[in-house]
Every structure is written in C-alpha cells, then in structure tokens.
Amino acid sequence: KAGVTQTPRYLIKTRGQQVTLSCSPISGHRSVSWYQQTPGQGLQFLFEYFSETQRNKGNFPGRFSGRQFSNSRSEMNVSTLELGDSALYLCASRDFYEQYFGPGTRLTVT
Amino acid sequence: QQPVQSPQAVILREGEDAVINCSSSKALYSVHWYRQKHGEAPVFLMILLKGGEQKGHEKISASFNEKKQQSSLYLTASQLSYSGTYFCGTEVLDSSASKIIFGSGTRLSIRP
Numbered sequence: 114k115a116g117v118t119q120t121p122r123y124l125i126k127t128r129g130q131q132v133t134l135s136c137s138p139i140s141g142h143r144s145v146s147w148y149q150q151t152p153g154q155g156l157q158f159l160f161e162y163f164s165e166t167q168r169n170k171g172n173f174p175g176r177f178s179g180r181q182f183s184n185s186r187s188e189m190n191v192s193t194l195e196l197g198d199s200a201l202y203l204c205a206s207r208d209f210y211e212q213y214f215g216p217g218t219r220l221t222v223t
Numbered sequence: 224q225q226p227v228q229s230p231q232a233v234i235l236r237e238g239e240d241a242v243i244n245c246s247s248s249k250a251l252y253s254v255h256w257y258r259q260k261h262g263e264a265p266v267f268l269m270i271l272l273k274g275g276e277q278k279g280h281e282k283i284s285a286s287f288n289e290k291k292q293q294s295s296l297y298l299t300a301s302q303l304s305y306s307g308t309y310f311c312g313t314e315v316l317d318s319s320a321s322k323i324i325f326g327s328g329t330r331l332s333i334r335p
Contacts, residue, residue, distance in 0.1 A: 146323070155225075156265070156310060156325035168320040203264060210272070212255060212312075212323060214264040 114140055117206050117215030125221045131192040134218045138185050138206030144168075145187040146212065147179060150201040159202075162187055194222045224249060226313045228326035235333050240299045243329045245311030247292040252321055254287050254294040255312035258305075259328075265310060269296070298331070306333045 118137045126132050138145050147159040158171040162181035179189040185206075191198055199222045204215045226247040233241055245254065253272045257265035271287035271294060287294045292313075298305055308330050312323040 148325075155327045156312075158322055158324055161320070161322060169317055169322040171322075210253070210270050211267050213267055214257075216264050 117204055117213055119202075119204050119215040119218050121218060122216065123219045123221075125223060126194050127223055128194055128196060130194050131190060132194060132220060133188055133190045134202055134204075134220075136187045136189075136204030136206075136215060138187070138204075139208075139213060142206035142208050142213075143185050144207040144212075145181055145185065146205045146207070147187070147189050148203045148205065148214075149173075150203055150217070151199075156203070159189065191220075196222050198222050224315070225324055226311055226326040228309075228311055228329050230329060231327070232330040233332070235301050235331070237303060237333055237335050238300055240297070241301060241331060243296040243298070243309050243311075243331075245294045245296075245313070245326055247313045247315070249292065249313070249315045251287075251289065251292050252314040252316065254285075255314065255323060256283075256285060256294075256296050257310045257312065257325075258307045259310065260307040268309075301331075301333050303333050303335065306331055 120135045144163045146161040149157045160170040161168050165181045176192045181187045201217045203217045205212045229244045255270050256268040259265040285296045308328040310325045310328050312325045314323045
C-alpha cells in the first residue's frame with residue numbers, strides 16, 4: 114500500500130496570507146489527524162477527522178481549520194498567517210490501531 | 224496532559240542498551256512509540272494496548288503499566304540506525320473521542 118502523502122512539501126508565505134495543506138491517507142484509513150511540529154513546542158495535536166467529521170481538536174486558535182472529504186482525503190487551512198505558524202505540519206492516518214505519518218509540509222512564514 | 228518522557232537525551236555506544244520512559248497523568252487507552260530522524264517524519268515503531276497486546280517492531284520491545292499510566296521502550300544491542308528522537312504518544316479520551324498526545328521526545332545518539 115502507498116503511504117500517507119502530503120502536498121505541497123514546502124511552502125513559503127507572507128504574514129497575513131492564508132494557506133491550504135493537503136493530505137491523502139493510506140488506502141482504507143478513515144481517520145486523519147493533523148499535528149504541528151516546532152523545535153520549541155514539539156508535536157502538537159491540531160485535530161482529527163473521521164468519516165468527514167471532526168472528532169477532536171487541540172488547543173489552537175480558530176485560524177486553524179480542516180476538513181475531510183468522502184474519499185478520506187483531508188485539508189487543513191490556516192488563515193491570517195503569523196510568524197509563529199512556521200512549522201512542520203504532519204498528517205497522520207489511522208485504521209484501528211497504528212497511526213502512520215506523512216512526510217509533512219514545511220511552512221515558512223516571512 | 225502531555226506525557227512526560229525521560230531521559231531527554233542519551234548517548235550510547237553501539238551494542239549498548241537503553242530504556243526510555245513515558246508517563247501520563249491521565250488514564251490511557253494505548254501508548255504509541257515513534258522514532259524520528261532529522262529532517263524526516265516520525266516512523267511508527269509500536270503500539271501497546273490496554274490488556275497487554277502489542278503490535279509493532281520485531282527488535283524493539285516495550286511495556287505498558289496501565290495502573291501507573293506508564294510505558295517504557297527497551298532498545299537492546301543498539302545499532303547505529305537506532306539514532307534519532309523517540310516520541311511516545313499517549314491515547315487519551317477527550318470530549319468523547321480519543322486523541323494521541325505526544326511527549327517532548329528523547330534524543331538518542333549511538334556512537335560506533
């Protein structure tokens with residue numbers, strides 16, 4: 114099976130802009146979670162989607178949002194970008210037990 | 224809510240053993256272990272479920288004490304390829320759904 118894929122892999126944006134990141138889970142996996150990874154804060158949980166519904170969310174401002182489509186592909190959106198949003202954004206898909214990460218999208222906000 | 228990992232860093236010589244600990248203040252459904260190498264995504268190693276079932280890596284073992292909400296990862300006869308940062312992820316119930324929360328990581332360096 115193909116692994117989790119994320120696009121784009123790298124992104125440079127300016128403060129105030131918005132960005133959309135995409136994630137395609139492993140075939141058959143219906144759960145998709147998003148994480149933000151920074152050197153200072155580590156791996157922070159953003160939200161999880163299952164069958165197009167957000168099941169859980171972390172402690173991030175409303176500027177961070179996501180959605181999941183009927184084919185389980187997911188997108189996350191960050192509006193009004195801030196310098197502190199610079200991070201590696203990781204998507205992970207899960208069947209019942211194991212959760213597998215994609216390669217991530219490296220977002221740089223200038 | 225974030226699990227606590229210890230030690231924060233460890234340096235070993237090839238062939239030596241290491242133990243990485245993870246503890247949580249909340250009741251856990253499961254514990255997940257990952258290894259991340261610099262510039263790469265975390266790679267799944269193992270999951271430990273309530274009731275004792277384990278799924279994962281052949282050469283790495285782990286334990287899960289449900290009552291104490293603690294898990295330990297055992298790396299025996301370490302190889303150079305074991306270098307990286309190890310994360311434990313604890314699955315907790317939150318708002319009627321579970322989520323996996325990660326510790327701050329343990330940096331493992333293996334020297335020849």
